Amino acid sequence: xxxxxxxxRLILRGWEDxxxxxxxxxxxxxxxxxxxxxxxHRDEGYSRAVIRTIFAKDEVYAICLKDYDEEPIGSIGLxxxxxxxxxxxxxxAELGFWVGRPFWGQGIAPEAVREMIRHGFEDxxxxxxxxxxxxGNNKSKRVQAKCGFKYHHTNTMCRVIMLGxxxxxxxxxxxxxxxxxxxxxxxxxxxxxxxx
Ligand SMILES: CC(C)(COP(=O)(O)OP(=O)(O)OC[C@H]1O[C@@H](n2cnc3c(N)ncnc32)[C@H](O)[C@@H]1OP(=O)(O)O)[C@@H](O)C(=O)NCCC(=O)NCCS
Numbered sequence: 530x531x532x533x534x535x536x537x538r539l540i541l542r543g544w545e546d547x548x549x550x551x552x553x554x555x556x557x558x559x560x561x562x563x564x565x566x567x568x569x570h571r572d573e574g575y576s577r578a579v580i581r582t583i584f585a586k587d588e589v590y591a592i593c594l595k596d597y598d599e600e601p602i603g604s605i606g607l608x609x610x611x612x613x614x615x616x617x618x619x620x621x622a623e624l625g626f627w628v629g630r631p632f633w634g635q636g637i638a639p640e641a642v643r644e645m646i647r648h649g650f651e652d653x654x655x656x657x658x659x660x661x662x663x664x665g666n667n668k669s670k671r672v673q674a675k676c677g678f679k680y681h682h683t684n685t686m687c688r689v690i691m692l693g694x695x696x697x698x699x700x701x702x703x704x705x706x707x708x709x710x711x712x713x714x715x716x717x718x719x720x721x722x723x724x725x
Contacts, residue, residue, distance in 0.1 A: 555629030
C-alpha cells in the first residue's frame with residue numbers, strides 16, 4: 530500500500546491504471562513535459578505505460594484536487610536513488626513535479642511541494658532534497674523559492690536524454706537543518722517563512 534498524503538486542498542496518492550485518461554489529458558500538453566525534461570504523451574496507452582513503470586516507483590504521487598472529484602491533475606515525486614548521470618548521496622533525494630496547465634497560478638505546486646518536503650524530512654528522515662529547473666523556467670524557479678529552496682550549483686551541459694537536447698540546469702537544495710530551523714522559527718514567531 531502506498532502512502533497517502535493530504536494538504537488543505539490536495540490528496541497526494543499513488544497513480545493507478547484508471548488514471549491514464551486524466552494523465553494523458555494534462556501530460557499531452559506541449560507546455561508541460563518539455564519544461565520538466567520529458568516528451569508530451571502521445572496517447573492514452575503511453576500514459577498507462579508511464580503509470581506502470583515510472584509512476585509505480587515509491588514516492589511518486591498523483592496530485593489530486595479535493596474539489597475536482599479527486600482527479601489527478603499533476604504529479605510529484607522524490608527520486609531516492611541516483612544514477613551515473615545524476616548521482617545522489619545516501620539520505621539525499623531529488624524532487625520533481627508538474628501541474629496541468631488549466632490549474633496553473635493557484636499555488637497548487639507549492640502546496641504539494643511543501644508537503645513533500647515535510648514528508649521527506651519528517652517521515653523519510655532525509656538529509657537533503659535537491660530540485661532543479663532548466664534555465665528560463667521561471668515558474669518552477671518561483672515555486673522552489675517560495676518553498677525555501679536555495680541555489681546550489683548550475684549544470685551548464687545537462688544532457689536531457691528524452692528530449693535529445695543539452696540544457697543549462699540550475700540545482701537548488703533544502704537541507705534538514707534549513708527545514709527544522711524554519712519550522713521552529715515559525716513555531717516561535719507564528720510567521721510562515723515560506724510564503725515570500
Ligand atoms: C512550474 C509549475 C509546476 C508551477 O505550478 P503552479 O501550481 O502554477 O505554481 P504557482 O501557482 O505557485 O505559480 C508559480 C509561478 O508561475 C507563474 N505562473 C502562474 N500561472 C501562470 C500562467 N498561467 N502563465 C504563466 N506563468 C504563470 C507565476 O509567476 C507564479 O509565481 P508567483 O505567482 O508566485 O509569482 C507549472 O507551471 C508546471 O507544471 N510547469 C510545467 C512543468 C514544469 O516546469 N515542472 C517543473 C520542472 S522543474
